[in-house]
Structures are given as C-alpha cells and as structure tokens.
Amino acid sequence: MRALLLIVAGAALGVAAYRVQVDDLFSPGGRAAATVAYGGAFLIAGIAAWARRPANKLGPLMVVTAFALLTRQFRYSHDPLLFTVFFAFGDVAYALVGQCMFAYPFGRIRGRAERALVTAGYATALIFPLAVLLVYDGRSPLLQYNPLDPQPHESLLYVGGGDRAVELLQKSQVVVFFGLLATLFIAVIVRNLVRATPRMRFVLAPLVVAAITIALRAVFESLFTFIDRPFAYEYVFWWQAGAIVALPLALLAGLLRAHLARAAVGDLLLKLERTPPAGLRDALAAALADPTLELALWLRERGTYVDAAGHVVTLPHDDPRRGVTKIEHEGEPLGALVHDSSLLEEPELVQAVGAAARFAIENARLQAELRLQLKRVEESRARVVAAGDEERRRIERDLHDGAQQRLVALALELRRAQRRLGKELDPELERLLISTVEGLQVAVEELRELAHGIHPTILAEGGLGPALNALAGRSPLLVTVEATSERFAEHVEATAYFVACEALANVVKHANAGAVVIAARRENATLVIEVSDDGVGGATVDDGSGLRGLADRIEAHGGRLRIDSQAGRGTRVIGEIPCGS
Amino acid sequence: MRVVIAEDSVLLREGVAKLLEQEGFELVGRAGDAEELLLKVRSYKPDVAIVDVRMPPTHTDEGARAAVTIREQYPEVGVLLLSQVIEAAFALQLFTESPAGFGYLLKDRILDVDDFVDAVRRVARGGTAVDPKVVSQLVGRARPNDPVSWLTERERSVLELMAEGRSNAGIGQKLFLSPKTVEAHVHSIFTKLDLIPARDDHRRVLAVLAFLRS
Numbered sequence: 103m104r105a106l107l108l109i110v111a112g113a114a115l116g117v118a119a120y121r122v123q124v125d126d127l128f129s130p131g132g133r134a135a136a137t138v139a140y141g142g143a144f145l146i147a148g149i150a151a152w153a154r155r156p157a158n159k160l161g162p163l164m165v166v167t168a169f170a171l172l173t174r175q176f177r178y179s180h181d182p183l184l185f186t187v188f189f190a191f192g193d194v195a196y197a198l199v200g201q202c203m204f205a206y207p208f209g210r211i212r213g214r215a216e217r218a219l220v221t222a223g224y225a226t227a228l229i230f231p232l233a234v235l236l237v238y239d240g241r242s243p244l245l246q247y248n249p250l251d252p253q254p255h256e257s258l259l260y261v262g263g264g265d266r267a268v269e270l271l272q273k274s275q276v277v278v279f280f281g282l283l284a285t286l287f288i289a290v291i292v293r294n295l296v297r298a299t300p301r302m303r304f305v306l307a308p309l310v311v312a313a314i315t316i317a318l319r320a321v322f323e324s325l326f327t328f329i330d331r332p333f334a335y336e337y338v339f340w341w342q343a344g345a346i347v348a349l350p351l352a353l354l355a356g357l358l359r360a361h362l363a364r365a366a367v368g369d370l371l372l373k374l375e376r377t378p379p380a381g382l383r384d385a386l387a388a389a390l391a392d393p394t395l396e397l398a399l400w401l402r403e404r405g406t407y408v409d410a411a412g413h414v415v416t417l418p419h420d421d422p423r424r425g426v427t428k429i430e431h432e433g434e435p436l437g438a439l440v441h442d443s444s445l446l447e448e449p450e451l452v453q454a455v456g457a458a459a460r461f462a463i464e465n466a467r468l469q470a471e472l473r474l475q476l477k478r479v480e481e482s483r484a485r486v487v488a489a490g491d492e493e494r495r496r497i498e499r500d501l502h503d504g505a506q507q508r509l510v511a512l513a514l515e516l517r518r519a520q521r522r523l524g525k526e527l528d529p530e531l532e533r534l535l536i537s538t539v540e541g542l543q544v545a546v547e548e549l550r551e552l553a554h555g556i557h558p559t560i561l562a563e564g565g566l567g568p569a570l571n572a573l574a575g576r577s578p579l580l581v582t583v584e585a586t587s588e589r590f591a592e593h594v595e596a597t598a599y600f601v602a603c604e605a606l607a608n609v610v611k612h613a614n615a616g617a618v619v620i621a622a623r624r625e626n627a628t629l630v631i632e633v634s635d636d637g638v639g640g641a642t643v644d645d646g647s648g649l650r651g652l653a654d655r656i657e658a659h660g661g662r663l664r665i666d667s668q669a670g671r672g673t674r675v676i677g678e679i680p681c682g683s
Numbered sequence: 684m685r686v687v688i689a690e691d692s693v694l695l696r697e698g699v700a701k702l703l704e705q706e707g708f709e710l711v712g713r714a715g716d717a718e719e720l721l722l723k724v725r726s727y728k729p730d731v732a733i734v735d736v737r738m739p740p741t742h743t744d745e746g747a748r749a750a751v752t753i754r755e756q757y758p759e760v761g762v763l764l765l766s767q768v769i770e771a772a773f774a775l776q777l778f779t780e781s782p783a784g785f786g787y788l789l790k791d792r793i794l795d796v797d798d799f800v801d802a803v804r805r806v807a808r809g810g811t812a813v814d815p816k817v818v819s820q821l822v823g824r825a826r827p828n829d830p831v832s833w834l835t836e837r838e839r840s841v842l843e844l845m846a847e848g849r850s851n852a853g854i855g856q857k858l859f860l861s862p863k864t865v866e867a868h869v870h871s872i873f874t875k876l877d878l879i880p881a882r883d884d885h886r887r888v889l890a891v892l893a894f895l896r897s
Contacts, residue, residue: 499742502737502767503691503692503737503742506767506790507692507694507695507790508692508694510695510790510791510793510794511692511694511695511698513791513794514695514698514699514702514793514794515698517702517793517794517796518698518701518702518705521705521796522705539794542794543791543794546791547791550767550768553767554768558768559766559767559768560768560770560773562737562742562743562744563736563737563743563744563747563766563768563773564744564747564770564773564776565744567776568770568773568776569770571770571771571773572770572771572773575770575771575820587776
C-alpha cells in the first residue's frame with residue numbers, strides 16, 4: 103500500500119518534473135526523461151530496500167532522495183514562488199545522495215569524516231543558492247539554466263546585487279561542491295575500501311559505483327560551468343546519467359546480497375542435516391559469507407574453547423578486524439563464532455546462524471569432549487602398559503644385577519677358598535664346598551630362567567634381532583628370522599618381541615605348521631613385526647589365543663595388530679608399532 | 684699378564700680380581716662403568732679387558748658397545764665379555780668379523796676357575812673364547828640332514844671344544860687325549876663336514892662357527 107502510494111506520487115512528480123524541464127528549461131525530451139529517471143531509480147530502489155529490510159533506514163532515505171531529485175527540477179519553473187523555493191532547496195537532493203552513499207550498508211552514517219562531509223554537503227547546498235537568490239535580479243540567465251531563455255526568473259528574496267556576484271557565487275558553489283567535497287568523498291570511499299576486512303570489502307563493493315558516479319558528475323559540472331559548452335559535454339551527460347541511475351540500484355543490490363545472507367540461514371538449516379561435524383565450520387562460513395570464520399567449541403570440563411581438532415583456542419579480545427559471537431543455550435555456553443568484525447554490525451544474522459546451527463554445534467562440542475576423554479583414556483592405557491613393562495624390566499634387572507650377581511660372587515669366594523687351601527683341604531670339606539658351589543650355580547641358572555620369562559635379557563643387551571634369533575633357536579619348529587639390526591626404544595622392542603613370542607607360541611600350539619618366518623623391519627616411522635606360517639590358518643584376534651592381549655598392548659602404544667588367516671592358507675600376524683624416525 | 688676389569692658389582696669385581704691375582708695375573712685397572720673402562724684401557728694398554736655387558740647408567744649393552752670401541756681402537760687389547768645370559772645369535776654377531784683376541788662367556792663360567800683362567804689367557808694372547816652354551820645351542824640346533832649326526836660322540840666333543848676356541852693342546856687336556864689323537868679327530872671332523880683345514884686357531888674357530896651357523 104505504502105509502495106503504491108509512493109509510486110503514484112513519484113509518477114505524478116515525475117511527469118511534472120518532465121514538463122518543467124521541457125517547458126521552462128527547453129531541454130530536449132531525452133535529457134528531461136533521463137533527469138526524471140534519476141529520481142525514478144532512487145524511488146524504486148528505495149521502496150524495494152524499505153520493503154526487504156524494514157529495519158534499515160537506507161530505504162526511506164533513498165525514497166526521500168528520490169522526491170528531492172524530482173522536485174529539484176521545479177527550480178527551472180518561471181513561477182516566482184516555485185523558482186525561489188526550489189532554487190533554494192533543490193541542491194539538498196545532492197546532499198541526500200551523498201548521505202545515501204555513506205549510510206550504506208547499515209542505514210546510518212558511521213565515522214567522523216563521513217559525518218563531517220555530509221554536513222558540509224548540506225551546508226553548501228543550502229548557503230550558496232540562498233545567497234544567489236539574495237543578489238539575483240532576474241535579468242541574465244543563471245548558470246545551468248538555458249541561456250537562450252527570453253523569460254526572466256524572479257527571485258522573491260532579491261535585495262540587490264549584480265550579475266558578477268551571481269556568477270561568482272554559482273561558480274564558487276560548483277568548486278566547493280564538485281571540486282572539493284566530491285574529491286573528499288571519493289577519498290573517504292577509497293580509504294574505507296582499502297581499510298576494510300575482506301568480508302567488509304565484499305559488502306562495500308557497490309560504493310565503487312558511487313565513487314565513479316561522483317567523479318563523472320563532477321567532471322560534467324566542471325565542463326558545464328567552466329568550459330563554454332564544448333561538444334564533449336553531451337557525451338559526459340549520458341555517462342553521468344547512467345551512473346546516477348545505476349547508483350541506487352547498486353546500493354539496493356548490495357543490501358539484497360546481505361539480505362540473501364539471511365536467506366542463507368534457511369539453507370543452512372537444511373544443509374546441516376547432511377553435514378558431518380567436520381564440515382560444520384565450512385557450512386557456517388558459507389552462510390555468513392565469511393571465509394575467515396572460526397568455530398570454537400566450549401569444553402565445560404576444561405573450561406576452555408577448542409577447535410574441531412581439539413586444540414585450545416583463545417578468543418580474540420582487542421583485534422579490530424575480528425569479532426566474537428558467543429552461542430549459548432539456556433545460559434550454558436556451547437561455543438563461539440570468531441568472525442570478521444563487519445559481522446558485528448549484523449548481530450541478528452550471526453545469532454540467527456548460531457541458533458540454526460545450535461544442535462550441530464552442541465553435537466560437535468560433545469564430540470570434541472568425547473575425543474578429549476578418549477585421548478585421556480588412551481594415554482592412561484599407554485601409561486599402564488608402559489608401567490607394566492617397566493616393572494618387568496626392573497624385576498629382571500634386580501634379579502640379574504642383584505641376587506644373581508651376589509650368588510655368583512659368593513660362589514666365587516667359596517671357590518677361591520677351595521683353591522687356596524688346595525691340598526691341605528679336608529676331602530669331606532672339599533666335597534661340601536664343591537657341592538655348595540654347584541648348588542649356587544643351579545640357583546643362578548634358575549634365576550636366569552625366571553628372569554628370562556619376565557623380560558628377556560638379550561632384548562636389552564642385543565636388541566630385537568638377537569632376541570628374535572634366540573626365540574627362533576628355542577623353538578621346536580624351523581624358524582627363519584629376518585630382522586633389522588636397528589635398535590629401538592625399549593617399549594617398542596619389548597612389544598615387538600612379545601608379539602613374536604605369542605604368535606610363535608600360537609603357531610606351535612594350533613597351526614600344525616612346518617615353517618615359520620619372523621620378520622622385523624622399519625617402514626618409515628613404524629616397526630613392523632610379522633610372523634607367518636604355512637599352517638592350518640583360521641586364527642582370529644578374539645579366539646582366546648592371547649592375541650587379544652597383544653592387540654591391546656600394541657594399541658596402547660598407538661599401533662595396531664592385524665591377522666591374515668584364512669583356513670588352509672597359513673597365518674600372518676602383523677604388528678605395527680610406531681617407533682619414531 | 685696385565686688385566687683391566689670392568690664390572691659394576693663391587694663384590695663380584697673384587698672376587699674376580701683376587702681370583703686372577705691369585706692365579707698370577709697383574710690387575711692394572713678396575714672400572715665400574717664403560718667410560719672408566721675406556722679410560723683405563725687407554726692408559727694401561729692391558730693384555731686383556733674383562734668386561735661386564737651390562738653396566739650403568741642404563742644397564743643394557745654399555746659393555747658390549749665399549750668392547751666394540753676397544754677392538755676398533757686398540758686391536759692389540761683382548762676383550763673378554765661377561766654376560767648374565769648367553770644367546771648364540773648375538774654371540775655370532777659379535778664374533779663375525781674377527782674372533783682374534785675376543786671372548787664371550789656366561790658370567791657363571793668364572794666358577795669353573797680353570798676353564799675361566801684358561802679363557803682369559805687365551806684371549807689375552809689373541810685367541811678366542813666362545814661360551815660352551817653358545818656352542819651347544821649351535822650344535823643342538825635343528826637343521827635338515829644334520830651333518831653333525833655323522834660324527835662320533837668323541838668327535839662331537841672335539842668339535843664343540845674347537846668351537847669354543849681351544850687349541851689342540853687345550854682340547855687334549857680337557858678330554859685327556861694325546862695331541863696326536865686330537866689331531867686325528869680334527870682331521871676326521873674336517874673331512875666328514877667337508878671343511879677346508881684351517882691353518883691357525885682363529886680361522887679354525889671361524890670355520891667351525893660358520894659351519895655351525897649355516
């Protein structure tokens with residue numbers, strides 16, 4: 103309804119403005135229509151902007167500008183009242199156009215320079231014409247008026263003066279308005295574009311049209327004012343006319359593009375149904391048209407924000423280029439969007455996107471929490487296994503370096519006593535000494551076997567190769583060993599050794615195999631231990647063969663155990679243990 | 684004969700030292716870890732260094748690594764490694780290059796004083812000492828068409844003693860045989876196993892070990 107009324111009023115004014123130009127300015131019809139089209143373009147763009155973004159004041163502002171542009175044409179009227187009123191206020195239309203440019207895209211002017219320029223524009227547009235009216239005696243034609251016009255224009259405010267004063271004032275106005283202020287306008291626009299964040303630059307793109315428009319209009323006015331109607335003037339008129347018509351449409355397009363971002367919230371909702379948590383950030387970035395968007399998830403347990411990979415994220419505080427929007431649900435923080443600061447001007451949009459993605463964000467947050475817990479469990483499992491290994495190793499060490507050494511040393515003392523006394527020794531006593539030493543030797547041997555079961559000494563002394571060869575040597579089967587001579591960390595060697603041990607024991611017990619191959623080799627940062635046989639096959643991790651425990655052990659160190667065992671085709675047990683590089 | 688001994692257990696180190704002194708050796712240095720050992724070997728240039736495989740700080744293979752260093756830098760110094768455990772595979776790895784002036788014995792062999800002292804002397808003179816356990820592991824190993832089974836009981840004993848690094852005289856002493864008889868057995872063994880007779884003891888050890896390993 104509002105739109106209809108405005109269009110009807112605009113159309114009526116447009117017709118009147120056209121007539122004024124043709125009848126009073128003696129303009130050709132085409133040029134008169136073009137001038138009316140300026141107002142028409144602002145009117146249509148303003149109505150559309152008003153309808154689509156009612157909260158944004160730019161729409162109404164463009165409508166007002168449209169009416170100012172149309173009514174400005176009444177300054178050419180020969181009616182003294184119309185001439186006086188609209189000559190006085192007509193140029194306000196240009197100040198309004200300037201205000202529209204700086205009010206884009208948020209509907210209000212931000213920044214001191216912008217505010218000052220617009221104010222200066224209004225002042226120039228009001229003061230100079232008023233001054234002209236005071237000194238204009240109505241005899242000679244005014245600048246921008248048809249010089250061939252025989253009929254005078256009568257200023258109702260005339261107090262006295264002459265042609266020279268009028269010419270000086272009018273030319274001064276052109277210099278101030280289209281020379282000084284227009285240049286500053288363009289400079290501020292360029293500055294804003296240069297300083298803008300990438301997303302803001304995207305939003306501000308229509309202002310490039312504005313800068314071009316101002317420049318063309320300034321050239322046009324200068325040609326008109328200072329060069330006596332050269333031929334080129336005609337072309338420049340059409341260029342600047344096109345630019346002025348394009349300007350409101352560009353601003354409207356810019357607004358609607360931002361508006362589309364809001365429509366993207368709807369798309370986002372649908373898209374999130376099919377988006378895995380890993381793609382959540384990208385979906386949000388697309389919806390907000392901000393490729394720099396970061397998604398931070400709140401970890402309640404830790405009291406920190408983390409990214410999708412679980413790394414701690416610190417929210418920016420004083421960065422003028424970054425803004426933070428926290429997403430909460432019932433007072434509980436879920437996460438935060440760290441985005442381009444331009445989005446701070448559209449808090450409803452960011453909140454809408456955040457709300458649309460709430461469940462997805464909550465999901466991602468829970469996953470991150472779960473991952474963190476899983477990581478802790480894995481770490482603790484690795485620690486438990488490592489502690490067990492370390493304990494075995496310590497017991498073995500204590501047996502060898504403590505009890506066993508001491509027994510050997512004691513036996514040696516007895517031996518020395520026996521040799522020292524030699525022939526003097528009572529035969530009974532000598533036998534006793536000999537049997538004691540022999541008993542100690544048996545004890546040492548038993549301790550050795552015990553320690554070996556706990557943790558094979560050769561593993562520490564010789565490494566994996568000798569330990570595997572020793573294992574092969576003890577086996578009743580024909581075992582071939584192809585082992586690297588490289589040394590690895592203690593837990594890596596121990597894990598590989600126990601894999602081979604258990605796998606070999608299984609082969610002996612279940613496989614009915616003739617030949618076994620044990621291979622240990624480095625593949626990049628992994629130690630691969632492989633035990634293959636030519637037996638009956640059919641083994642699995644979970645058949646109670648002890649492979650389960652091995653798998654646990656390997657996994658605790660971040661590796662994995664694979665079993666390739668088809669019935670009748672032998673078995674391959676492959677352990678992969680990360681060993682660093 | 685000048686001896687350096689490296690062993691972190693003081694009790695055992697002193698026991699061995701006294702034993703060797705009692706047997707007429709000259710103990711020129713005692714070390715508690717590998718670093719000290721290398722220092723004493725450098726300073727005293729002994730005939731033989733008796734080295735425990737496991738020593739501080741990690742108690743893994745410090746002694747073995749020190750032994751390799753000594754053999755590289757001071758080839759004239761014999762090295763006798765003592766270990767809590769003996770594994771044939773590891774032993775062979777240690778002996779592969781040059782068995783001259785090198786020995787590898789189970790620690791409790793010390794208690795068989797005569798054999799131990801003999802081994803120390805042999806290594807000090809540039810000979811070889813391989814622990815009987817290594818030899819028995821090698822001889823007892825399962826292998827297809829085992830040629831060792833073609834040997835007589837006596838020949839097998841001689842083979843094992845040869846593998847330990849003993850000379851004909853040493854073998855004769857151990858088995859109460861005359862040198863001539865030992866020589867006959869050695870000849871017969873080499874023929875049966877299709878080995879080329881070696882000119883000296885080192886090469887004989889190498890040949891026998893190589894055969895046993897194959």
